[in-house]
Amino acid sequence: MSQKIKTVQTALMTWYRDNCRQLPWRRDTSFYRVWVSEVMLQQTVVKTVIPYYLKFMETWPDLSDLAAADLETVLKAWEGLGYYARARNLHKAAGIVVRDFHGIIPDNYKDFKNLPGVGDYIASAVLSIAGAQPHAVVDGNVKRVLARLFCEDTPVNHSGAHKAYKSIAETLLYEKDPGTYNQAVMELGALVCTPKTPDCASCPLVRECCAFEKQATALFPRRMERKKVPTVHIAAGIVKKNGKVLITRRKLDGLLGGLWEFPGGKVEPHESAEQACIREIREETGIQAGNLQFLTTVFHAYTHFKIEMDVFFCDYISGRVILNGPIDHKWVRVDQLSQFPFPRANLKFMGLINK
Incomplete structure (x- = not known):
């Protein structure tokens, strides 16, 4: 297993450096900018987020600007992105950081995760990308990559899915450069290991992939049947x-x-x-x-x-x-x-x- 981990890490990091998208939040990986980008990217695709992110950064270039803004103005800037609780929580959290942390975003997992709207994914992503801390991220793209890589049977929408995939992600994490590694896994899921038509021929992990070996990529990740939406x-x-x-x-x-x-x-x-x-x-x-x-x-x-x-x-x-x-x-x-x-x-x- 240890050899497979090293192989996966090396292949992913090499692939990412050669193939990663040049996205605006990757040019400046300060805590505030990475935080805003990750909040926007929850439930929203990159193409949609980019113009919102650029306008948001132009309007509120640092956290103190956001904290001082009127909530209605922030919601107006968010209009069309959906999931407005993200904007409300980000605005509220900015105010808390200014009030309780002297305007400095806490760089320890516990304090940062306690801020409104910050769950394990946001905390792990921001602290690893902006702070180089060894926290593994788990989102939809990561679950898909890991499910196929290991033929993991846990349904991705099961209540215990996060814990199961988090454990696998932590085992694979490249702790010398966790931010780049986390982005590499997510990028692979977004560009190559896609839901319906994965481009296995271009995948750097194809030789290590259990689902590809079994010709079963369509069967992973497994998903519990959802109730009909009323x-x-x-x-x-x-x-x-x-x-x-x-x-x-x-x-x-x-x-x-x-x-x-x-x-x-x-x-x-x-x-x-x-x-x-x-x-x-x-x-x-x-x-x-x-x-x-x-x-x-x-x-x-x-x-x-x-x-x-x-x-x-x-x-x-x-x-x-x-x-x-x-x-x-x-x-x-x-x-x-x-x-x-x-x-x-x-x-x-x-x-x-x-x-």
Whole structure:
């Protein structure tokens, strides 16, 4: 096994130095920049992240700038990346570092991992890449590479998967240069050992690969069958009053926390979408809306459920805004909507409002 470990390490490191992508966060591996990049890269592909990362670094070039920023401004910069808890936690963590660590990102695993939004993956990635500390990373790409390399049977979406793959990753880690090694494994998974059509002919580990030897790359990694994702029927209303429309802000915690949206909610079994729209507006804001005009239907998928959202124009009829659920509201002109951070589902129909 020890010889195989050395062979894997040498082959991976050589391959990475010759084939790695020239990504912006690899040019400056300071703690802050690596941290931001790794947070953005969770659940989001590299191609999408690059422009967001560059703009983020231009706006908040160091951690103290981010800590001093308004959360809504940060969420607006994050708009379209999804998984907004990442932005909220990063902003909150920056404030904690400034307040409790004199603005210096803690370089020990325990303190860093205790920051909001920092789990084992983020801590291991940042501390190894920016701090050259011997922590093995485990993400989807790493699990796939290791599952094929060793014909590992543990399903990657099993509750015990992280522990199982972490143990293997730690055994293989090249401790003399852990940051480069970790990036090499992830890069191999992203570019060569891909989910559906791995390019085994280009893989530096092909001679060591159990799945390739058994002609079973399609069988790894194993995955437990997921339950069918439910679809929730939603109705939302663009309430018009005196040339302005009503938007409300979600609570800071939970799904899409801190973002603005048009009021609405779940369509109950006994309701039409129109009835649900009027009811939800009344329950959330206290006002009465009417004269609905259908605008469009939007489909959007989240991690654990999908939504089918019927969107309506409606007129303000009566009442004063008294919020029940949202934490803020504004009446704004349509040309001001772009100033606020909205969920992607709302962005899908935003361009139709002016038409």
